[in-house]
Amino acid sequence: MTKDIFESLRKEIKNEPYANHMGIRLRDIGPGYAVMETRYSEKMTNFVGLVHGGAIFSLIDEAFSAASNSHGTVAVALNLNVTFLASPAINSLLVVEAKEESRSKRIATYSIEVMQKDENGDRKIAACQAVVYRKDQRLAFLEEEAT
Amino acid sequence: MTKDIFESLRKEIKNEPYANHMGIRLRDIGPGYAVMETRYSEKMTNFVGLVHGGAIFSLIDEAFSAASNSHGTVAVALNLNVTFLASPAINSLLVVEAKEESRSKRIATYSIEVMQKDENGDRKIAACQAVVYRKDQRLAFLEEEAT
Amino acid sequence: MTKDIFESLRKEIKNEPYANHMGIRLRDIGPGYAVMETRYSEKMTNFVGLVHGGAIFSLIDEAFSAASNSHGTVAVALNLNVTFLASPAINSLLVVEAKEESRSKRIATYSIEVMQKDENGDRKIAACQAVVYRKDQRLAFLEEEAT
Amino acid sequence: MTKDIFESLRKEIKNEPYANHMGIRLRDIGPGYAVMETRYSEKMTNFVGLVHGGAIFSLIDEAFSAASNSHGTVAVALNLNVTFLASPAINSLLVVEAKEESRSKRIATYSIEVMQKDENGDRKIAACQAVVYRKDQRLAFLEEEAT
Numbered sequence: 001m002t003k004d005i006f007e008s009l010r011k012e013i014k015n016e017p018y019a020n021h022m023g024i025r026l027r028d029i030g031p032g033y034a035v036m037e038t039r040y041s042e043k044m045t046n047f048v049g050l051v052h053g054g055a056i057f058s059l060i061d062e063a064f065s066a067a068s069n070s071h072g073t074v075a076v077a078l079n080l081n082v083t084f085l086a087s088p089a090i091n092s093l094l095v096v097e098a099k100e101e102s103r104s105k106r107i108a109t110y111s112i113e114v115m116q117k118d119e120n121g122d123r124k125i126a127a128c129q130a131v132v133y134r135k136d137q138r139l140a141f142l143e144e145e146a147t
Numbered sequence: 148m149t150k151d152i153f154e155s156l157r158k159e160i161k162n163e164p165y166a167n168h169m170g171i172r173l174r175d176i177g178p179g180y181a182v183m184e185t186r187y188s189e190k191m192t193n194f195v196g197l198v199h200g201g202a203i204f205s206l207i208d209e210a211f212s213a214a215s216n217s218h219g220t221v222a223v224a225l226n227l228n229v230t231f232l233a234s235p236a237i238n239s240l241l242v243v244e245a246k247e248e249s250r251s252k253r254i255a256t257y258s259i260e261v262m263q264k265d266e267n268g269d270r271k272i273a274a275c276q277a278v279v280y281r282k283d284q285r286l287a288f289l290e291e292e293a294t
Numbered sequence: 295m296t297k298d299i300f301e302s303l304r305k306e307i308k309n310e311p312y313a314n315h316m317g318i319r320l321r322d323i324g325p326g327y328a329v330m331e332t333r334y335s336e337k338m339t340n341f342v343g344l345v346h347g348g349a350i351f352s353l354i355d356e357a358f359s360a361a362s363n364s365h366g367t368v369a370v371a372l373n374l375n376v377t378f379l380a381s382p383a384i385n386s387l388l389v390v391e392a393k394e395e396s397r398s399k400r401i402a403t404y405s406i407e408v409m410q411k412d413e414n415g416d417r418k419i420a421a422c423q424a425v426v427y428r429k430d431q432r433l434a435f436l437e438e439e440a441t
Numbered sequence: 442m443t444k445d446i447f448e449s450l451r452k453e454i455k456n457e458p459y460a461n462h463m464g465i466r467l468r469d470i471g472p473g474y475a476v477m478e479t480r481y482s483e484k485m486t487n488f489v490g491l492v493h494g495g496a497i498f499s500l501i502d503e504a505f506s507a508a509s510n511s512h513g514t515v516a517v518a519l520n521l522n523v524t525f526l527a528s529p530a531i532n533s534l535l536v537v538e539a540k541e542e543s544r545s546k547r548i549a550t551y552s553i554e555v556m557q558k559d560e561n562g563d564r565k566i567a568a569c570q571a572v573v574y575r576k577d578q579r580l581a582f583l584e585e586e587a588t
Contacts, residue, residue: 009302015191018199021168022171043164046212047156048287052165053208053224058201065193077200078401079373079425081228081570083521083550085543102526102529105374106400108282108426109524109568111412119470127550129540129570133401140195144558225548226520226572228375228423230403231394247378248421253547254519254574256377256421258405274395274403276375276423278572280521280548311484315462324447324555337458340506341450342581346459347502347518352495358486369474375522376469434489 005072005142006030006065012141013066024062032064032100032108045101047072047119050087056094057082060112067110068132071095072142075108077133082128090114107130152289153177159288160213169202171209171261174223179247181213186238197234203241204229206261208276210245214257215279222255222279229275235263241272255279283292299325299366299436306435307360318356326394326402327358333385344381345381353375354406354422357392361404362426366436367425369402376422388419393397393415402426446513446583447471452508453582463496464501473541473549475507480532491528497535501553501569504539506512508551509573513540513583516549524567529557534567537581 006029013019013026022044028035036059044055060082068075088094098112112128153176160166160173169191175182183206191202205227215222235241245259259275299315300323305378307313316338317357332353341344354376362369381386406422447470454460454467463485468477477500485496501523509516529535539553552571 016194017192018201019194021190022201029549030338041169044185045164046164047159047163048216048221052168052205053212053227054201054205055165055203057227058210059200061200061204071193074195077231079230079375080204081226081373083226083570084224085550085573109224109526113570122545127239127552127570129524129568131524133427180428228520229523230423230425232403233477249418256379271396273404274423276326276377278377280574306488308537310488311486313488314495315484336458337462339458341453341457341460346499347506347521348463348495348499351498351502351521352493355494355498368489371520373524374494374498375520377520378518389493389542432471437555 005070008142009066009070018058019062021071022058024059026066027095028071031065031070032067032081032103034063034070034096034098035064036066037093037095039093040088041091045090049070051090056084056114056126057089058116059096060126063096064110064112064130065130067098067100068108069139070136074135074137074139076132076135078131080128080130082126084126086116088125093117106134132134152217155289155294156213156217165205166209169205171206173213174242176217178214178217179214179243179250181217182208182242183213184212184240184242186239187235190235199238203231203235203261205263205274206241208242210243211257211259211275211277214245214247214249215255216286219285221279221282221284221286224280225278225280227275227277229273231273232271253281255281268289278294299364301367301390302431302436303360303364312352314414316352316381317349318353318354320360323360323364325364326361326397328357328392329389330357330362331389333387334341334382335374335385339384345384350378350382350408353388353408354391357390358404358406359425360424361394362402362432363393366432368431368433372427373426374422374424376420378420379418380410382419387411402428402429405439442530446511449583450507450511453454457588459499460503463499463503465500466539467507468536468552470507472511473508473537473544474502474514475511475549476536477504477507478534480534480537481529486531491569492531494525495500497525497555500535500537501567503549504537505553505569505571508539509549510580513579515576515578515580517576519574521569521571525565525567526565529566536560
């Protein structure tokens with residue numbers, strides 16, 4: 001059954017309109033855990049020529065969403081606190097990892113990091129602390145599949 | 148001279164790759180102040196069918212960036228804290244307003260709000276508190292124009 | 295009935311161990327709203343001789359707690375994001391105001407500000423954005439009084 | 442020379458008015474790193490009888506301050522984002538650990554955690570992400586000692 005959740009999430013994220021609009025791909029998913037990656041080209045830059053903060057946050061939010069919904073019930077994002085540490089090189093490989101730090105019936109918290117990975121070593125781009133509110137309601141696409 | 152900064156920012160934001168990728172338009176800009184708007188269609192939705200948090204954050208970050216760079220020198224985003232209050236209707240008019248709350252030589256802080264506007268009244272979608280580090284360096288596109 | 299909540303909260307805060315330990319007094323309370331004040335002496339300073347960040351945060355949290363519990367049911371603090379803007383003068387009058395920004399069945403958010411007030415004008419010391427989780431459970435001291 | 446910084450900080454924190462007011466003791470300090478501990482009695486409780494959020498934040502801020510000033514130059518707290526995960530038992534041993542996550546010339550970021558420690562195992566009480574602005578100015582008490 002647990003396997004079904006992850007398979008369904010993989011499929012849903014692969015077909016997600018926003019993930020496709022941003023070029024974000026899922027690399028790994030588990031209970032309370034997700035890893036995503038992307039490379040941002042010039043079309044993701046801001047008016048000073050750097051990768052836009054919104055593009056980096058989108059990567060964070062995508063991993064946060066996958067990790068927090070990985071228990072099969074709906075998790076609603078309440079609060080994200082993002083600290084930007086460095087600006088990534090254009091077209092560099094960016095990897096985001098979201099890890100569950102705590103989970104109660106209604107609330108769960110996550111620690112999320114974006115790293116630039118290349119042959120010269122890793123570089124931390126952004127760090128985030130995030131909170132969801134957890135509903136009882138099962139994810140709709142899991143229900144549909146069960147039928 | 149101040150007028151030139153705002154005119155330049157209007158032009159730069161109009162041509163910004165990311166703002167165009169996201170369909171965000173500048174509506175108003177002043178010293179430490181910016182208003183932007185957008186409408187997000189189905190292609191901006193996440194895997195549960197709602198407008199993606201990354202798309203809402205992108206709108207926030209765009210206004211934050213315009214407001215914090217409106218003094219003519221480079222402002223680097225350090226930290227954003229976003230609280231999501233409601234999910235906007237698809238294709239609804241979203242308006243973001245960024246206001247400077249404080250500014251010293253090196254640090255400035257902003258309060259940013261996203262509202263859904265329609266005939267039935269306004270609805271608050273997200274609230275953000277954000278901090279920049281201010282460099283001495285003038286915005287490159289202002290230098291180029293001065294020549 | 296509503297009047298009873300505010301009278302009870304006034305009494306509870308007046309007798310609160312921590313508020314007394316910190317010298318914090320309630321000035322005003324209403325639905326989703328609270329104002330507190332204090333003056334911090336040398337005994338509240340840190341090792342560089344300034345009023346300690348913990349003392350300023352305590353003032354914020356006290357107002358946040360009163361405002362978020364003002365509806366009569368238990369509100370649990372989930373997340374506070376504090377930006378420090380200036381260091382207050384020792385023994386100056388510090389006033390904190392907490393305002394409810396949004397409230398749903400389970401979640402409510404607050405905007406909180408600390409000002410230094412004196413004859414030369416006001417000075418903003420800190421700004422905070424905060425989130426509570428709201429339980430169904432009534433505040434215990436309201437139940438006791440009802441008996 | 443580095444040894445002198447840590448010895449001085451140990452002495453300054455031992456004599457700090459606020460740390461004494463709150464009963465917080467330094468346990469360990471290193472470059473960008475600090476561990477503190479305390480036990481909060483009934484006099485640190487709020488009007489619902491739990492340890493006050495301000496008391497927990499004070500512990501966080503104390504460790505943050507020691508860790509961020511451990512390089513010998515003045516670090517000014519800009520922003521702290523705290524998520525409260527559980528309420529500690531009264532008089533339980535609370536241990537806070539602050540770790541530097543990144544440091545550039547002007548900005549450094551820290552991850553800070555409060556744990557309740559007892560024979561039945563550890564329990565995470567709060568998690569914090571925090572940012573300082575770094576000045577060139579040396580800590581005054583280091584200068585005085587050099588004379």
